[in-house]
Amino acid sequence: MDDYKQGRLMDDNLLAELRQKFAFLDFDPDYGERLFFDNSGGSLRLTDAVTVKEKIDLLPDCPERYHQRANDFNEMMDRCTQDVLHVMFGAKSGSLLTELTASQTMFNMVATVIENVSGENAVTTNIEHPSSYDAVEFYCKKNQKEFRVAEANRHTGFVDPEAIAEKIDENTILLSVIASSNISGNIMDLENIIKAARAKKPDLYIIVDAVQHMPHGTLDVEKLGIDGANFAPYKFMASRGIGFAYVSDRLSKLPHRKLLAKDDKVWELGSPAPALYASMSAVMDYVCWLGSWNGEADDLSRRDLYLKGMEKIVFHERALLHRLLEGSDKIEGLRHMDKVKVFADDPDLTKRDLIVAMGIDGKDFEQLRKEYQDRGVTVYERVNTSVYSKRILEAIGITGAIRVSPFHCHTADEIDTFLAITKQLAHS
CATH class of the missing domain: 3.90.1150.10 (Aspartate Aminotransferase, domain 1)
Structure with missing residues (x-):
């Protein structure tokens, strides 16, 4: 690019x-x-993303059934799950975490790591959105962990990789870092930030707040090697009422809120909202349509489109x-x-x-x-x-x-x- x-x-x-x-x-x-x-x-708002939500919301059926409409709902949710995990984030594995908001997904991921991984401190930066900054501070205080904050370069607005690496040691549990600033739009150098962090602690858990960045760019969780990344559909042409996050398999293996009978990879609690999944897939359809607009992309995968x-x-x-x-x-x-x-x-x-x-x-x-x-x-x-x-x-x-x-x-x-x-x- x-x-x-x-x-x-x-x-x-x-x-x-x-x-x-x-x-x-x-x-x-x-x-x-x-x-x-x-x-x-x-x-x-993308009109299709809102109209499809209204159409699905008018139907009374529960997706956790086996009749045709329920099957349709399940296919919608499966399609959106694949869209978010594999098409948007480029994940080859992992799970989808949903909450009412992206902020709630961040609190959930941060809590899961800090409350279940041995160590003495967690690190974030002073330019984080309150949903991620406060999540790390809250769970550090709750679990008697040291809360460490790397400072942004006041002259550039970026957080330098070295500034983050200085805060990390063998006892660090988690690094939470924003993908791009919601004030200036500056895109953080995640590749070198994560490289510097893992040089200090290879098995460090890393979570990225991608809410501001995803409508304007891409994030490859496999290439970066991160454990969680969230985004908000309402900031990406879709509907309010849901937040999505990618969660790595190793993060899912940690104890977290779930129905006990279900697999560790299942984070959702309660009846899902198929209409909100369909709304996000309409956005994915739109971006893929942009990718195919020149008529030369018929043989490309949905990820490539x-x-x-x-x-x-x-x-x-x-x-x-x-x-x-x-x-x-x-x-x-x-x-x-x-x-x-x-x-x-x-x-x-x-x-x-x-x-x-x-x-x-x-x-x-x-x-x-x-x-x-x-x-x-x-x-x-x-x-x-x-x-x-x-x-x-x-x-x-x-x-x-x-x-x-x-x-x-x-x-x-x-x-x-x-x-x-x-x-x-x-x-x-």
Whole structure:
């Protein structure tokens, strides 16, 4: 993917066709036209992913039966399980863990490791989302383990592999590390982080928070050698109400909440929700459709189609990010506008997802968010008065930011519209 360091916009015909697949792409049904640039908080919805959920939810059948409709439900859930484990994460083994939210899957995985593996400490970083940071701290305190925190590089916004390795020793139970920052979009160097960590302790359990990254990139759990990775369908064009996680076989062998009569690999408790599985598979179908759009992928596996589809998403989003930062012959980018600042602004776009943390001199972040809103742009302020943001912001040396997070269904013209509004705000 490094061949296109400034990205590559999708074919115009493809972009026009895929935009038709999204609900309320450029307007709110009650409040009118808008640019929805808050996809890090919950992405624009793929229409098929929502309509299939509604269709399945209307049916009364229980999947844990043997009649035809129940069999259909079981096939849907099996298909989604294969999609998440093998197509999305590239796993050759392992289990699917589901909860109401991705945050709950993280707490479940962290608890299972810390409560059942001998050792004296666990390690995370100071730029983690609260769902993972708090999970590690909570279970360390509960089980009298030392809670260790590796600090991000304040100048780059990344966590250096060496900073994590320094916190790990022969008594470390767990490393929990985020795949990409939910503030800056910086993609962590997981390959070298994990290599450095395992050099200190080869059998260390490693869990990755991939919630922010999976809608914008890929994660190969086999190549990385990790034990758990979670993501949230609602941030990946699908429905709220479920969180998914890959769990390695060795993690599943640890004691965890389950029905005693079932295999260790079965983490689900209670009746499953087939509609939510079907919703996620609709997203996988869409990404594979992107991968096959040029008509030259008929003989590829679903995994390969998914990777090709995600490659199109990565390149298009990188091109949008480049335009957002550098501008064009129509308007200057954020990096070149008077009074505008971009935080944690790494120049290498191959190390970044499509998220920008920015501000305007003299503008309060909350007020700035409202001013964008008044002009039909939905963004989100991250400020250090929020318990969800304080630690992460201060870890990279800032007190707040406007988080701008477009999606791959957006166009270069929409980026230009945002830039024009930003320029107006900078001089208002």
